[in-house]
Amino acid sequence: MKRVILKLSGEALAGEVGNVYDDSLIKEIADQVNILIKKGMEICIVIGGGNYWRGRTDHVIDRCKSDQIGMLATVMNCIYVSEVFRACGIETAILTPFPYSNMTEVFNKDLCNSYLRSGHVVFFAGGTGHPFFSTDTCITLRAAEMEADCILLAKNIDGVYDSDPAKNRDAVKYDTLTINEMVEKQLGVIDMTASVMCMENKIPLRVFALKEKNSIINAFEKDFNGTDVTVD
Numbered sequence: 001m002k003r004v005i006l007k008l009s010g011e012a013l014a015g016e017v018g019n020v021y022d023d024s025l026i027k028e029i030a031d032q033v034n035i036l037i038k039k040g041m042e043i044c045i046v047i048g049g050g051n052y053w054r055g056r057t058d059h060v061i062d063r064c065k066s067d068q069i070g071m072l073a074t075v076m077n078c079i080y081v082s083e084v085f086r087a088c089g090i091e092t093a094i095l096t097p098f099p100y101s102n103m104t105e106v107f108n109k110d111l112c113n114s115y116l117r118s119g120h121v122v123f124f125a126g127g128t129g130h131p132f133f134s135t136d137t138c139i140t141l142r143a144a145e146m147e148a149d150c151i152l153l154a155k156n157i158d159g160v161y162d163s164d165p166a167k168n169r170d171a172v173k174y175d176t177l178t179i180n181e182m183v184e185k186q187l188g189v190i191d192m193t194a195s196v197m198c199m200e201n202k203i204p205l206r207v208f209a210l211k212e213k214n215s216i217i218n219a220f221e222k223d224f225n226g227t228d229v230t231v232d
Helices: 010-014 023-038 063-087 109-117 135-145 179-184 192-201
Strands: 003-008 042-047 092-096 121-124 150-155 176-178 205-209 227-230
Touching: 003 010, 003 135, 010 023, 010 063, 023 042, 023 063, 042 063, 042 109, 042 135, 063 092, 063 121, 092 109, 109 121, 121 135, 135 150, 135 192, 176 179, 179 192, 179 227
Parallel strands: 003 042, 003 150, 042 121, 092 121, 150 205, 176 227
Antiparallel strands: 205 227
């Protein structure tokens, strides 16, 4: 496994400090990514916008406009996290599906490959550029385009369960399952559109808890404390 797409949630970036960003957590992520880059790994990152925007709170805001606000939230997150990475000595690039003045560059595969080959971490901001598509869809779309070996989902829980462990104390964690099983059991790891894309393009996933020590580094190891979602 060399090239991966790492998904970070916006809520996770906020941590437990009550601010929009938990700088110590972001720096810890950067330190792990720096170790992996120096080992020759190629890492792209998608960040959700939940620390800023969780969608419409009522029906006054049009769905398309609400989704556009969410896209802008992901751009802000990528710019911020990119700067923390740069302060840690990591070269970065931010690519968006639409022009965003001089703050980002418009995505294309050749440009992204060039950045990855030169050791940059590439941030995919702005989602797909269209409403009605989540950051889950952005992850799988970019993973397919960039021929990524795996999608890494860093979550608030340590893997995939048969039910919500926050609501069911008897929830059972899967060490491994197939993408087909994930879809059939409607486990909600990623949304249905993204799940189908993973099935069609045979993109595996690894799901793990972001807050566990060295969780991102451990996700590259054969034995890690999470869930492997495999392809047939």
